[in-house]
Amino acid sequence: MMTNKVTQGVERAPHRSLFKAMGYVDEELKQPLIGIVNSHNEIIPGHKHLKQISEAVKSGVRMAGGTPMEFSTIAVCDGIAMNHLGMHYSLASREIIADSIEIVASAHDFDALVFVPNCDKVVPGMLMAAARINKPSIFVSGGPMLAGxxxxxxxxxxxxxxxxxxxxxxxxxxxxxxxxxxxACPSCGSCSGMFTANSMNCLTEAIGMALPGGGTIPAVFAHRERLAKYTGIKIMEILKENIRPKDIMSKAALENALSVDMALGCSSNTILHLLAIAHELEAEIDLQRINQVSSETPQLCKLSPAGDQHIEDLYYAGGIQAVMKELEYKLDTSVITATGKSLAENLQHAANLDTNVIRPASDPYSKTGGIAVLFGNLAPDGAVVKQGAVAPEMLIHQGPAKVYDGEEAAVEAIMSGQIVAGDVVVIRYEGPRGGPGMREMLTPTSALAGMGLDKQVALLTDGRFSGATRGASIGHVSPEAKAYGPIAVVKNGDIIAIEIPNRKLDVQISEQEMKERLDSEKEAIDAKQPRVTKGYLKRYAEKVQSANTGAVFQK
Incomplete structure (x- = not known):
């Protein structure tokens, strides 16, 4: 079980001396060293309490004969970063999170890792790091906020x-x-709806990297702290059995997580992150396959923003294990999980305790999943919509484009009453490269919903929409405008045709006209400068690819 290269042998006396400078004793240094990756800070409600969670994990590690050593990574609160310069940094932080964990964990050669995340980019960033490092690993998040x-x-x-x-x-x-x-926000924890943070925490459990309950136990419940202690105990078992992230996050486990994603009606951002995680695992997911999984998976839950229920309701109904029990007929239950057991063994005692929250698979909200990927001459490489949160009357829609280069101009138009029923609002140059950072845009979608236009107006962008978004909000349009995607040449008044059931997104112009527009606009696209042209985001914009790749860096 012991593999550590920094504490054993005569030649490691200088290393042990440095550990002893921190108060460690010989007995601790003879045990496996367990890295506790904690994203605690005092700027995010989902992370403010993570010191308490981490201390519980460390207690579990010590009980099981390990020596825990905590280190940190960065985090961004999407809600606080929303609709100003800060949002350019949110998605881009995912790569820094993964890289920083790789650096610290590899430089200090931990035997195993426990990841303590909670919010949007931190969870996928940590999953990417776990896949990359591939040492025995397990996750325990801070848990969801209670609803207000x-x-x-x-x-x-x-x-x-x-x-x-x-x-x-x-x-x-x-x-x-x-x-x-x-x-509205009565406690610490990740915001209480099925937004991106809770979506990714639920999928971490579904993919097998967290213990049962990891996705849904509320942040303020003692059950969450007990789970953290059991997670610390369990990492020692996983280390002994040498179960690694690539053993757990197999292609079959990824597809299981996709099925759960569709059943829950998760954030459209999960597609972006699952693609990036698969990229780290060298288990590429095809966007057409995502549509296929969606077409085969019933939507069983309608949590906020699609409905009035919240994550605590899902917890009381049996959580992710209950959802997977309903989907057991279509999941690969032979996969190994962080419990050290197969998914089939985990689900033996799972039960759906509230069919008002988790519909039976025989009586779903919809026969198809909560997310759809659209293709067409406006999105040759795909676009993503949270179809489970779209009003039925907007599933098929045609309307004139109103085009804006950036979120600010679109928000101004919405707030000043320039958008009317039937319009299709196009927000471009918000992609990973063009933004840069592929901003999440909750303000325009929420403003339309608040004005009562979410059932009459569609939005589409090469950027992202928040997991808190509802309505016909189509994001991740690829290629993005800055990568010469067709969205760059849409004009005011162009008729845009949206057919979500048929997975189609088109602008009604000829192939010849599209080619002519793209040829004539190339210089204008090249001249379009991102809003941030210095520091990390300058380097990020030079390396990142469009959303259909998961917005990963070029190889």
Whole structure:
């Protein structure tokens, strides 16, 4: 079990001396060294309590005969970074997170790793690092925030964003907005809906890298702290059995996670992150295969923003294990998981405890999954929509384009009443390279929802929409504008045809006209400067690829 190269033997006396400078004793240095990767900070509600989670993990490691050593990585709060310069840095942080963990874990040769994430880019960044390092690893997140209450109804962060649009439209008072602001986020934890953070934590459990309950136990419950202790104990068992991330995150496990993604109605950003994780695993996922999984998987849950239920409701209904039990007929249950057992063994005692939250597979919300990938002359390499949160009347839509180079111009148009029923709002130069950083845009979608236009207006972008988004919001349009994608040459008034059930996204111009426009606009596209042209984002823009790759760096 012991493989550490930095504490054993005569020639490692200088190394042990440095450990002893920190108070470690010989007995600790003779045990396996377990790296605890903690993204704790005091700027993100999902991460503020992670010191407590990490301490519980360390207790479990010590109980099982290991020596825990904690180190940190960065994190960005998407909600706080939203709709200003900060959002350019969010997706880009994923690569820094993966790289920084690789550096520290490899430089100090830990025997095994426990990852303690919670929010949007941290979870996939850590999964990418785990795949890359491939030492025995396990995850325990900080858990979801509890839902708030406003006028005796459950609310979450997305409701506050939508309320801003309602105030602008004169449908809500500023006093009510303040009351909602005061009550929407009542505890620490990842924001309470099936937004990107909770989506990725649920999928971490579904893929087998976290213990049962990891995706849904609320942050403030003692059950979460107990789970963290068991996670610390379990990493020692995984180390003894030499079970590694690439053993757990097999191609079959990735497909299991995709099926759970579709059943839950997860954030469209999960596709971006699953592609990137698969890239690290050298187990490429084809976008057409994602559509196939979606077509074969029923949507069993409609959590906020698609419905009024929240992650705590999913927890009480039996959590991810209950969802997987409903899907057992189509999952590969032979895969190994972080429990050290197969998925089939894990699911033996799982049960759906509330069919109002988790519909039976025989009576789903929809016969197809919560996410769809669209193709057409506007998105030759694909675009992604959270179809489970789209109103039925917007699943097929045609309308004139209103085109904006960047989020700010689109938000100004929406807030000033320039967008009317039937329009298709096109927001471009927000891709991974063109933004740079592929900003998440919750403000325009929430403003339209708050104004009551989410069932009448579609949005599409080469950037991203938040997991808190609902409505016909189509993101990840690839190739992006800066990579000479067709979205770069859409003009005001062009008719855009959206057919989500048929997986189609087209602008109604001829192939010849499209070619002529792209040829004539090449110099203008080249001249278009990203909004940040220095520092890390300059280097990021030079290396990153369009969203259909998972926005990974060029090899």
């Amino acid at each position: 209450r406003f006028k005796d109804k459950p609310v979450s962060l997305s409701n506050v964003f939508e309320a801003v649009g309602a105030v602008k439209a004169g449908k809500m008072s500023e006093a009510d907005l303040y009351e909602m602001e005061e009550n």
